[in-house]
Amino acid sequence: MTSPLPVVELRRIRKRFDQNEVLRGASLSLFPGEIHALIGENGAGKSTLMNILFGMPVIHRTGGYEGEIRIDGQPAEPRTPEQARALGLGMVHQEFQLIEGFTAAENIKLNREPLRGGLMGRLSSLCGGRLSRLETLDRRRLRGEARAALTRLGVEVPENRVIGELPVGHRQFVEIAREIDRRQVRALILDEPTAVLTESAAELLLRTLRALARSGAAVLLITHRLEEVKAVADRFTVLRDGEVVLSGSVAATSLETMAEAMCGRSLRADPRSGSAAAEDGAAIQGGSNPSAQTGRPLLLKLENLQVDMPGEAVRGADLEVRAGEILGIGGLAGQGKAGIAGGLFGLYPARGRAWLEGAPLPLGRPREALRRGLAFLPEDRRGTGLWLEETLALNMASSAMLVQGRFLRWPLLGPLSGLDRKALSRHARRWIEELDIRCEGPQDRPIRLSGGNQQKVALARVLALDPKLLFIAEPTRGIDIGAKERILRLLRDRNREKGTTVVMVSSELEELRQLCHRIAIISAGQVAGILPAGASPKEFGLLLGGKRRKEPDR
Amino acid sequence: MRMPLQVPQIILAALIAAFWGLAAASPNLDFRQLAGDGLLRIGMNGIFVLALVPPLRAGLGINFGLPLGFIAGLAGVVTAMELRQRGWSAGGWPEFTLAAALAVTAGAALGYGYARLLERVQGQELMVGFYVGLAAVAAMSIVWLIAPYRSPELIYPIGGQGLKQTIPLEGHFEKILDHWGWTGWPEGEPLAPGAARAPAEARPLVPAGLLGCWLAAGLALAGFLRTRAGIALSMAGGNPRFAHIAGAGVPPMRRLAVVLSTALAAFGMVVFVQSLGLVQLYKAPLGNTLPAVAAILIGGATLKRATVLQALVGAIFFQLLLVVSPPVINDLVQRYSAGRESLRALENLPDILRVLILNGFILYALTRGGPEEER
Structure with a gap:
């Protein structure tokens, strides 16, 4: 499994918000074809770590970070989500980022719609592409490509339905389909994707992630559901107070060990001993x-x-x-x-x-x-x-x-x-x-x-x-x-x-x-x-x- | 909230003082009459301004539904006149009291219905209220036409049904509050435009009864706001979530605010009518809302907070400005435009200014006290 070159490598990342140090040298590497679970309590630094990797503006507004990000072995420093996407990263946020009034297909291909050429296309190319926003969409191809992305996930989502009418589970798949539709996506980050799903939808999602990993993509799953980790992940990393306290192979680690690592520090053996x-x-x-x-x-x-x-x-x-x-x-x-x-x-x-x-x-x-x-x-x-x-x-x-x-x-x-x-x-x-x-x-x-x-x-x-x-x-x-x-x-x-x-x-x-x-x-x-x-x-x-x-x- | 007079109010006060100074200095203007007009109008419109305080404090914003209260007030007046005609009430004070009682009762009832409606449109009270006012006036126009009033004073002489557009209050309770006042400077110049009235009917310089009624209403409202219910009402507006968990009961307090406002507007209409000497029905009540709104905003109230003091001060400022600025500007224009044709167009300036002041203040307050300023 450990192929020599990780897709994503985070090295000794540090980040502070004002006086508050939220990441103290966290490292993590993600290999192609694996599902890696990132576990931690609220405030452990999971989201901040992912925001750094994904170039969210909030990081740079608050003074940037220390440490190194390598993608395919090359140092990288994504400063905007667009740059992160160009580097081959995809992210599914906890809150859906979909347009309710658009269909699933339109959401999947948003801003990457296939165009039809035609009159406006020719006019646009005459002007050096400056009119591309006015070109007509090729709706048939748009649907076809969206369909293909959904099929790759192995799910049945009616791509012509408006998002607002779809159940929550389906929306989640639309989000994922949008991320993997970009051809160069090699690492997909999901922030607590099952939190809003019913049990059966969650199961389907996990199966999808496994299929995705088999096809060669790297999947980083942020979660606190330990049973989920046990069920799908290959390796895991436990983050606590901005530090990696435990990482390793899921198969070789018991649920109890992970649980203890997740909230160990914060709990002394018996907090009451000696107290009033x-x-x-x-x-x-x-x-x-x-x-x-x-x-x-x-x-x-x-x-x-x-x-x-x-x-x-x-x-x-x-x-x-x-x-x-x-x-x-x-x-x-x-x-x-x-x-x-x-x-x-x-x-x-x-x-x-x-x-x-x-x-x-x-x-x-x-x-x-x-x-x-x-x-x-x-x-x-x-x-x-x-x-x-x-x-x-x-x-x-x-x-x-x-x-x-x-x-x-x-x-x-x-x-x-x-x-x-x-x-x-x-x-x-x-x-x-x-x-x-x-x-x-x-x-x-x-x-x-x-x-x-x-x-x-x-x-x-x-x-x-x-x-x-x-x-x-x-x-x-x-x-x-x-x-x-x-x-x-x-x-x-x-x-x-x-x-x-x-x-x-x-x-x-x-x-x-x-x-x-x-x-x-x-x-x-x-x-x-x-x-x-x-x-x-x-x-x-x-x-x-x-x-x-x-x-x-x- | 603690400082009733802020910078805009101080500037306004200076402006008003300057206008009045010009009026006093001008040889063409009758200062005594202008002053009397100003005081009269303050008393006539003051209660309408007070009526806006409870909804503002309860967080409902400006009550554009005031016409509901005006309608109730008018209904109270015409009903009292009809009852007098049928011999169920004596004229003068008993009739006035009866009119006020009927008006307040009808206002409270209408206000309660209106409050229930507002509960369903939370967040859009301003707009809905505005259209409720318009719709109610239109609906009431039909009621005035078909209501079973018999008194020949009230109804159209031809056809025998339908209340008249304008009903004089002569012989009922015309100016019953106004007359109770200080006449002052009796040997003043003859009241130029109002000279048609007999000297005995000449109105007092200070309509003490009218102003006293206005101030009493203000004091009563201020007193109410300091009671347990009044504090709960202000709490519901100041921080509804806090009010909710602290046990103030937000919906009942909002309802109470609307009922109070509508009832006050109804009472205000009875006072207004006695001073005007006329009952104006049909579309007339629409004209009284915006001046009241402009007045309380001029007084320094915002969509989030309003005090009785601001309502009192606002009524004074607004009426003093409105009464004095047209004649003063007219006078200036006349004096300095002599021989210059190009300035003749300025004749309309006073009216334009009136509209500008009124709507400008409403616009100003609506844009700055808006919900986006919350925290």
């Missing part, structure tokens, strides 16, 4: 056995929750939250972990059933949810979590004022009662002190504060409600380490002292393991499994990689 959460965690958990949670009363139950959140669709999630626990919700980006709370609170259309303390809870009715003791701090802090232009005092008191009728001067007037501005200020001052919010006082506005301080203001709003169950999404994203510690400690204290149940959504597994008693991993829009915080990195890796747990723990 340890004893408390053990007490609640009864060791590391999550089923011990069943001893506590059921607080919230979700059944077959489906949420139409763009990019984070939830497809039938079942979840039980027990009173007094801290439940983590983790998973890779795009798998649906962000959609659950958003659907419950009506930020996105949702279906399914929910019960709070045994009584049905209608979805998408935040006022009722708030009244019954639920509170939600969304991940989109600036857009949804705060009213940036209003005062801190009003931000902090808003929910308590609107839903619980607090901070009002004449509460008997109902909606026409005025605000008690003094009480509002007092309340704000208390929280500013308690959370150490750096600001100029209650009349300051969140828009002027740093991310960490903004998050504390947003947190004060939900804590002011004194909720039974607090949903909190990505509470530490984009904030400094001091604020992060403080927020996590605050959540833990609330849980311990007031018995507030917390459901925390986070893309940082390490953070979840520090704080939570149990962690639910969401994959493909469903709960793939629930693990105790002390579970091994391997177990988490397997769930993240889309492998369902054999024994359901409910």
Whole structure:
């Protein structure tokens, strides 16, 4: 398999965005005829590496990269996608880059349409080709060539149908057909091509990729589905924190080893040992056995929750939250972990059933949810979590004022009662002190504060409600380490002292393991499994990689 | 939002002051009459401007559907007149109160229906509202023709059915608010064009009742915006996603804003009509929307934020500018064009300026407060 000359060779690629080093000398080589899987968690640097290879403008806008790219042994430096294509690379992006109103054939041959010559053709050649944009298309040849490209993939796609009418699976094939239709394509890069596909379409795609590789092309498959890697890839490379941590032959490596490599670093063997959460965690958990949670009363139950959140669709999630626990919700980006709370609170259309303390809870009715003791701090802090232009005092008191009728001067007037501005200020001052919010006082506005301080203001709003169950999404994203510690400690204290149940959504597994008693991993829009915080990195890796747990723990 | 007067407003204020200075200095212009006109028009149109505040704050943009409220107001007035004729109400204050009550009720009802319609066209409220206004006026033209009003004052004398184009309010509640005012400078020069009126009917210099009514409406609205419901309404406009999860209830607040706006416009129409002394039906209500829109924008409101103060200031600026600029410009043209034929074409300048100011401000505000400026 290892023919002497790789088609693509990346050597010690380094890339930083401002202070943030995302690639630290990653190397990778791709040989003709192989399927190479590039595996890694979100933020491991996969996409950046591919953007560098494909000459995406974002790389050069942010100061370029270090290292060397060789194509067919020759140094190359693609600065635009066009140059990368000219070098024989093809890329299928995660988001389809197709024109909805054009047919499949037109999309495949876009900008490379066969022309008919004819009158305009002759006129154009008289002008030295400058009128080529006005020449007539040879539609029959266009269809024929598109057809041929699709046949080479071994799929049946009606090439005359408009893209908008085709199922998602077919669109993916149109994308691939467009890339391989260019004769000189020798390396095809696919960014999570199966993420949007149904199981059968995904299988067909994988078969297609194998056929493509047999015909001599090199295929680089970016994915985090380990079973897929096992099924089609010849070799693999695991990227973690911008470095290659493991690479080799797929046949000789077990799934578990790959999973461990994928999220090994981020997980210490037992994050709780020595931490304040340890004893408390053990007490609640009864060791590391999550089923011990069943001893506590059921607080919230979700059944077959489906949420139409763009990019984070939830497809039938079942979840039980027990009173007094801290439940983590983790998973890779795009798998649906962000959609659950958003659907419950009506930020996105949702279906399914929910019960709070045994009584049905209608979805998408935040006022009722708030009244019954639920509170939600969304991940989109600036857009949804705060009213940036209003005062801190009003931000902090808003929910308590609107839903619980607090901070009002004449509460008997109902909606026409005025605000008690003094009480509002007092309340704000208390929280500013308690959370150490750096600001100029209650009349300051969140828009002027740093991310960490903004998050504390947003947190004060939900804590002011004194909720039974607090949903909190990505509470530490984009904030400094001091604020992060403080927020996590605050959540833990609330849980311990007031018995507030917390459901925390986070893309940082390490953070979840520090704080939570149990962690639910969401994959493909469903709960793939629930693990105790002390579970091994391997177990988490397997769930993240889309492998369902054999024994359901409910 | 905190600074009601920004640079454009200061420039405008200077311009307006300059015009008024010219008017005072000109020997050909009756300053007293101009000032009276200005104050009167502020009071007449001020409530229309206030009516635009709730939808702007609730994030619905400019309520181009104000004609719905105007129609409700007119219906209230003619119905009250009809009821008086049938002996169900006394004239004067009771009739005025009845007209206002009917107008506000009808306005709230129409506003609710309109709000439900706007819920289905989210994001296109401006355009839909504009056409709702046009359509409602057209539809109402038919209603005016076939409605069962009997009073001979109201209907066409021939045919016995259909409300008249213009119905005088004499003997009903004409100028009932205006008359309650300060006459001032009684020995001033005779009111040149309005001299047809009997001296006893001469209107006061400061129509205190009218202006008081306008200011009271402004205060009531400002007070409402500080209540729990008012804050929820502003929240729904300021950041709808935040309002949603914080528990403000965005759709009900938007509905409330439209209902308030339409009801206020209806009440404003009753006030307008009593001051005008005439009820103008059919296409007349269309003419009152754009000046109100221009006024609130001149006051410094944008499509994203508006305050009661901006509505009050805007009404003052707009009317003062509109009242004074045509005569002053006319005067200047007359004085300096003497003997020069080429300048005679400038006779139309005041009207052109009026249109330019009005539409120019609307265009200016629409282009800069647009949705693409959001974050």
